[in-house]
Amino acid sequence: METWSPASWRAKPALQQPRYGDERQLAQVLERLGRMPPLVAVGEIERLKVELSQAARGERFVLQGGDCAERFDDCTSDSVQRKLKILLQMSLVLTYGARKPVTRIGRLAGQFAKPRSQDTEVVNGVSLPVFRGDNVNALEATAAGRAPDPLRLERGYFISASTLNYVRALVSGGFASLQAAEAWQLDFMPSTSAYQGYRDLAHRIRDAIDYLASLGGQAEVWRKVDFYTSHEGLVLPGEEALTRIDPERRTPYNLSCHFLWLGERTRALDGAHVEYFRGLRNPIGIKLGPKAQGDEVLALLDRLDPEREPGRITLITRMGHQGIAEALPRLIRSVKGAGRTVVWSCDPMHGNTVTVQGKKTRDFLQITSELEQAFAIHRAEGSVLGGVHFELTGDNVTECVGGAEGLGPLDLARSYETGCDPRLNYTQSLEMAFAMTRLL
Numbered sequence: 001m002e003t004w005s006p007a008s009w010r011a012k013p014a015l016q017q018p019r020y021g022d023e024r025q026l027a028q029v030l031e032r033l034g035r036m037p038p039l040v041a042v043g044e045i046e047r048l049k050v051e052l053s054q055a056a057r058g059e060r061f062v063l064q065g066g067d068c069a070e071r072f073d074d075c076t077s078d079s080v081q082r083k084l085k086i087l088l089q090m091s092l093v094l095t096y097g098a099r100k101p102v103t104r105i106g107r108l109a110g111q112f113a114k115p116r117s118q119d120t121e122v123v124n125g126v127s128l129p130v131f132r133g134d135n136v137n138a139l140e141a142t143a144a145g146r147a148p149d150p151l152r153l154e155r156g157y158f159i160s161a162s163t164l165n166y167v168r169a170l171v172s173g174g175f176a177s178l179q180a181a182e183a184w185q186l187d188f189m190p191s192t193s194a195y196q197g198y199r200d201l202a203h204r205i206r207d208a209i210d211y212l213a214s215l216g217g218q219a220e221v222w223r224k225v226d227f228y229t230s231h232e233g234l235v236l237p238g239e240e241a242l243t244r245i246d247p248e249r250r251t252p253y254n255l256s257c258h259f260l261w262l263g264e265r266t267r268a269l270d271g272a273h274v275e276y277f278r279g280l281r282n283p284i285g286i287k288l289g290p291k292a293q294g295d296e297v298l299a300l301l302d303r304l305d306p307e308r309e310p311g312r313i314t315l316i317t318r319m320g321h322q323g324i325a326e327a328l329p330r331l332i333r334s335v336k337g338a339g340r341t342v343v344w345s346c347d348p349m350h351g352n353t354v355t356v357q358g359k360k361t362r363d364f365l366q367i368t369s370e371l372e373q374a375f376a377i378h379r380a381e382g383s384v385l386g387g388v389h390f391e392l393t394g395d396n397v398t399e400c401v402g403g404a405e406g407l408g409p410l411d412l413a414r415s416y417e418t419g420c421d422p423r424l425n426y427t428q429s430l431e432m433a434f435a436m437t438r439l440l
């Protein structure tokens, strides 16, 4: 294997990269980014790796979630609070349901770049480059807006820093109010017997939190909360610029987030993304669609985790509710057969996207179905599902259909705000967490 460096990916074919007009400006931006302080610390990354090794053994559960594409304009006090709130509430429900510690990883503070199936789209009769995330170009459908702008990478760094700074502040000091009864917005649940179980569960959780708080004081309960950040490692020049060699360990980390994942579209064994990921010491995820084959996955594991480091690899399957029964068992068998231990995570979102009334959506029931099947298949194969991966938001958007509020296709027009894929809204996310307690 040739020597790795943060730039060695440049010798390989790199898919999904923006084509910048101004190379000089790009070089200046990258040079500045290379001098900025990191956003996360190596100690935090290593702690996450330990937690992931526990999840791989079934001793912990991982909740990863957030926007499909974060938007720079959503870096506001309210929006960040709501995203953190839903993830913390879901994690409390899951902790209670699983009787296991839950690791929270946000698709947050850096999830600004998107892989796309097409390079261009036609808007009002004009062919334009597609939106590739706020780190690359603007959603605004004009030629100027869609031109990749290197300065956006730098803006993304600062927005990530602001977001993460606020998350850290909330987690360490100001978010105890989450435990208050009114913070749990449960009114969405119809007062039918089907939902009585969820209401009871919510009350028991609140009682448990109150009890803990009475023992140690409110702050104490929340001080133990860890929160990690993640994004898809996609735009490689930007990721390279935020790669640092740890002076103590003499090993490279991407210090823009704790966890990075390789997308389904950019995980080619000999491609630039796998080359870049290979040298990092961060824990990494690999998205696997329904066509993934066992030998392909084993080759990726050999390349990305030759030392079989505990907690290094999370395999995030996204096969669709119709594809999972056929595709997942063979992958589990291959991985087990090779004596490999990984965290298995289920992303029930990306294999269940459909277009209805001209809008991309996902059905709550199909999402639940893929999850249910994932739990059952792992159990049947003597494996463990160690985590889940959702696209969600704390806002009351109408992007996915179904759930207790009974959103239908006609509701999609009302509050459809995503810049990319449809997300579960606040109540759908909370309901999903309650539904998962049955599966855990």
Ligand code: PEP
Residues within 6 Å of the ligand: 068, 115, 232, 262, 263, 264, 265, 287, 288, 318, 350, 421
């Ligand atoms: C995503 O997670 O937003 C994504 C693009 O996923 P995938 O690579 O699985 O399609």
Ligand code: CO
Residues within 6 Å of the ligand: 068, 069, 350, 391, 420, 421
């Ligand atoms: Co998505």
